[in-house]
Amino acid sequence: MSDLHLDAVSVEYGDATALGDVSLHVEDGEFFTLVGPSGCGKTTTLRTIAGFEEPSSGVVRFGDESMAGVPPEDRHVGVVFQNYALFPHMTVAENVGYGLRFTDHPDPDARVEELLDMVDLVGMADRAPDELSGGQQQRVSLARALAPEPDVLLLDEPMSALDARLRETLRREVARIQSELGVTTVYVTHDQEEALAVSDRVAVMHDGQVEQVGTPQEVYRAPESRFVAEFVGENNVFTGAISPVETKGVRVRVDDGEFVLGDEVQGDSVTFCVRPEHLRRDHPENQFTVTVDQTEFLGESVRVYCDWDGRQVVWRTDSVPEDETVTLGFDPADATVV
16 A cells, blocks of 8 residues: 655646645545535646646645656556446456456456455456446445555545445445555545545545645534635534624624624634524524524434525524524634634
8 A cells, every 4th residue: 555645736738727736645445535516626636647637737646656757557546437437348247357368366356256256346357348327337436446455545435426325334445445455545536524434534626726734523613714714514604804802702793683602813804604403592692683584404403594684694493493583692612714
């Protein structure tokens, strides 16, 4: 296995910059996820690691070895694509064993059988890809990528073509297999929930830059920028002027409301966020009154869209509110300055 480094990597296409001075370190055996909106550079990052793109500047290293000028076939990486990319004229077993043709594995047939068992496809070795469901085809693609025992496993939005329930099942399977094998893994997705669910660490990307790297808990609970706060999960973001009044905590005026934050803040103004689940009805601190606009029953909770003097506020609660107006509040410790 191997750890992975991107040192100040940029990728440019003419005047357009797809990646700008990106530096990342993926630890040996880590499940590391790149998440961000379309066009943010996450797939370009993956393709650069694989060797399908050459950096305009900077270097990719596997351990201490630079990958500069090393072609994809010599990087010892396994790649799982979004569209499966199986060979239609080969059986499941032949697809899985394809990469073993280029190795000196002592028993390719046993390796194929082992992997089909690992991805829960026992008994399907002789089937053609078009006889399989989408989830089964993606399992074949994963087994094929793992067959030569790569140093690094790369997955490019492998669940995006699947329905929600199957996507959830398969992502658990991928996480289980990765944990069992301990292979260094870089996973690309635009789905924030997926990124938080399966990763050891997450890199949130935006406009070819890395906005924040951290554990799922760190990225969700302590976003370092407004973009991360608004992209990863739901958030209520407020900007206000800091009051010069001496008081415990930082007092902030937002429109007609006044709030107290626990964080120390420098300057005349501050932007902070509060997660919908941290808003509480009739909480004694940081109160403000909203009008209920719309509710969405989500099973385990209710998402409530509220209006506060022309500003939308999202509140998560456990039951549909019956009142048209509600007083909400939040603990100063639940406000995160961004």
